[in-house]
Amino acid sequence: MPEETAIDKLRKRLYRKGEEFKERDDTPGLKYYRKHAPEEWLGDIPEEKKAPNKPEPKKWGAYLLIIGLVVFAFAAIGFAVWYLFIGGTSSTKNISFFIEGQSSVVGGDLVKWDVVIINNAKVPIEFSEVAFDYPEGSKPFDSGSVKVISGTLRARIELGEISPGETKRQSFQAFVFGEKETFTKARALLEYRLDGSNVILAKAAEFELAITRSPIVVSVKAPDAINAGDEFNIEIEAISQSKDIIHNVVLEIEYPHGFTFKDSSPPVPGEKNNRWDIGDLAPNDRYLVRITGSVTGEEIEEKTFKVFAGVLKNDQLMVYGSEVAFVNIVKQFLEVKFKSNLGDGRVVSTNDIVYLDIFWKNNLPVGVENASLKIFITGKGVDERTITPEKGFYIGVEKAAVWIATSYPQFSFLEPGESGQVRVRFKVPESFQIRGQDDFNFNIQMEGIFSAPRNPAGYEEVNIAGSASLDLKVATDLQLARRGIYNYAIMPGTGPLPPKVGQETVYTVIWSLVNTTNNAANIRVVSKLPPYVSWKNRTLPHDANITYNEETREVVWFLNILQAGTGTIRPATEAQFQIGLIPSVIDVGKNPILMSEVQASGLDEYAQVIVSDTEPALTTDIRSDPQFFYGMGAVKP
CATH class of the missing domain: 2.60.40.740 (Immunoglobulin-like)
Structure with a gap:
């Protein structure tokens, strides 16, 4: 009987009930290697029984090379970042960049910021430039270098070289505007290049400041209580506290539900009746608006009126000052x-x-x-x-x-x-x-x-x-007077008097205005010359705004303002000019018209109504001339 081998013994143990095996002490030392037999060994095997060729295994060496290069690139970039921003002597860590200024301001004040650059590196800064963004709504004191970039006011200043250990300051000034108890920010960006480098580096800084008082103070006066449907008045006053002129100021009111606008002083343009274009407000200037209207609602209901003053930016109101008024609807017993x-x-x-x-x-x-x-x-x-x-x-x-x-x-x-x-x-x-x-x-x-x-x-x-x-x-009483004169030392007439057919007679026309109780604005006095009367282009006073239109034959005298008391506590305001008449044979024995009806009109600034007066047409029958006698106006052959 053949001798029992170790394999035979192991096989018997595998099938023996309750048999236990210890873990293997050592890992097997033999390894499996895949190896292809030479192709010539297949010479006598039929083609259809040959195994198909398998693809060659991937060449991992090329991939490992590429991965190594990528790792090296990232390592180089990381080192550069570390060197420039963390550990290097010439890194951005060694360049101090910040903004100094007031932490709180009054709206409308002139504010100064100092942008500070300190070079703590061991190499010089070869090139440097600062971009400064002014706070929103501010007005730069020197706008020469300021440009609007995406709605932001930005100034760029080139600072040049900064030596190791050197500190450079660049100042920026602006009038800062904004509503009370709000915050605004100034921002700066430093772009620079170190000596011996072609890389442009950058550092940013910002500075927040609080606006403690509005540049425009708004006050609102309204009754505490009204009856539903009753008319009442709201008085709004805007006062500039700015140290500089505020341009293009707008006053806007937000009405409550149920409010019906009636009128206002000054009048308000637009369909919503809620926005007044004030224009420019100089320091301490005041602008007053009076609104008349009524409101409906339930008894004991509170109505809120919100008033804002500011400037328009991209059709949006940038608020510089605001106020709120509350009106209660009550029923009187x-x-x-x-x-x-x-x-x-x-x-x-x-x-x-x-x-x-x-x-x-x-x-x-x-x-x-x-x-x-x-x-x-x-x-x-x-x-x-x-x-x-x-x-x-x-x-x-x-x-x-x-x-x-x-x-x-x-x-x-x-x-x-x-x-x-x-x-x-x-x-x-x-x-x-x-x-x-x-x-x-x-x-x-x-x-x-x-x-x-x-x-x-x-x-x-x-x-x-x-x-x-x-x-x-x-309303003020605007009064117009007109007269024609020939014998006048200041601007004498010329030509025959009485006028004669075919010959020119030159007359002086005087318009006078009287204004009693209120200032009047935009006064316009208008008349027309008939075709047979010519404009002589001689006027007094020399600075009077008197114009003549050849096409319409209109003579217009315009005044920006006519003060109250003109003609009473101060002299009447006058304008003088000359016109020429050449009568024809059909005018013989008649007093031809020299000028058509004269109309004067203007705006009563207090009552906010148009006031006017009219004088009839002027003829050659110039009885206001002290040396004129009856019949001297009729045309002679």
């Missing part, structure tokens, strides 16, 4: 309302008669005894002698029209919900005495109070009185 014969108007003229209707109503759920109604009428624009209350009486000491139970029996007891109407009328003076600077901008103020001496039971601690007010402005 003893309600009183005004309505005048002026309708919605708030302007009267000299010699006008005003009828004021006063509507009253008891809104309490209980009756009221011995009610009284007082309408105080004050202001220089009313002729006190003409104040006439219907069914009431006037108390001169109080300057009030009064209705009480003795003269108006309905007030002896008012039922809940009871209402009625009374009227007072008065006249505006035909003229005003102008003695000095205080005799301008006349108005009429009416204040009504509807009350009772004792509150009804249950309302003892409540103010049941109602009130209403109405202000009227008196």
Whole structure:
């Protein structure tokens, strides 16, 4: 029997129940190598039984080479970054770059920033340039090097070489604008190249500053409480606190829901009636807007009016100042309302008669005894002698029209919900005495109070009185006078007088303007010359804005402003010019027209209405000439 080998013993153990094996002590030393047999060994094997050729294994050496090169490149870049920004003596770490300046400013102040560069490296900075971005909305003091880059004001300054250990400063100044309690930032970028390098390096810095006060202060005056639907006024004032002119200022108001705009002073352009183009505001300049309107809403509802002042940037308002006003809608227990014969108007003229209707109503759920109604009428624009209350009486000491139970029996007891109407009328003076600077901008103020001496039971601690007010402005009286003169030493006429057929007679025309109580702006005086009259191009005073249009034959005299009191406490304003007449045979025995009807118009700056006056056409019958006699105007053959 053959000897049992170790393999045989192992095979028996593999099938023996409960047999255990220890782990192998050593890893096998033999390794498997794949090797192809030579192709000539396949010579006698049929083609169809030959195994297909397998692809050659990949050449990993080329791939390993490429990977090695990439690793080396990254290592080189990492070393460069480390050298330049962390560890090298010439790295950006050794270049200090920062901005110095005020941490807080008043809006509109001139602010200075110092951009500081310190070269702590061992090599010089061969080239350096600073780009400085001004804060949003600022106005650079020196705009010569400033350009607008993507909406940002940026200045670039070349600083040149900076030696090792050297410090360089570059200053930038601007007027900074912005709303109160906001923050803004200045930014700077340093671009530089170290000596012996072609690499452009960069460092950035920024500086935040707080605006502690607005460059434009906005104030809003509005009533604390109103009746729903009643008209009321809002007064807005914008004041510049800037140390420099603020250009293209805009004032904007955001109305609450239910508000109905009526008018404003000055007038507002556009459909929304909420934006005024103020223009330029110099330091301490003020701009006043007065808005009249009404608002609807529920009782005890609060309405918010938001006002902003600033400048437009890309059609967006950059706010420099703002304010908010709150108006509460209430219902008066003893309600009183005004309505005048002026309708919605708030302007009267000299010699006008005003009828004021006063509507009253008891809104309490209980009756009221011995009610009284007082309408105080004050202001220089009313002729006190003409104040006439219907069914009431006037108390001169109080300057009030009064209705009480003795003269108006309905007030002896008012039922809940009871209402009625009374009227007072008065006249505006035909003229005003102008003695000095205080005799301008006349108005009429009416204040009504509807009350009772004792509150009804249950309302003892409540103010049941109602009130209403109405202000009227008196428009200025713009007066125009025109006259023709021949015998005038300053600008004498020439040619025959009386005028003769075929010969030119030159006349001097004088226009005079008088303005009584309010300043008037943009005054325009216009007339036309007939075809047979020529413009001589001689005017006085020499700086007068008098023009003649050959095509339309219009003569226009324009004035930017005509002060109140012109013609009373100061001389009337005059313009003089000459025209020439060459009559024809059809004019014989007639007084030809020298100029058509003359019209003068302008804007009353106080009342915000157009005022005007007209004079009839001027003929050769120049009776205003002191040496002129009857018949000297008729044309002779």
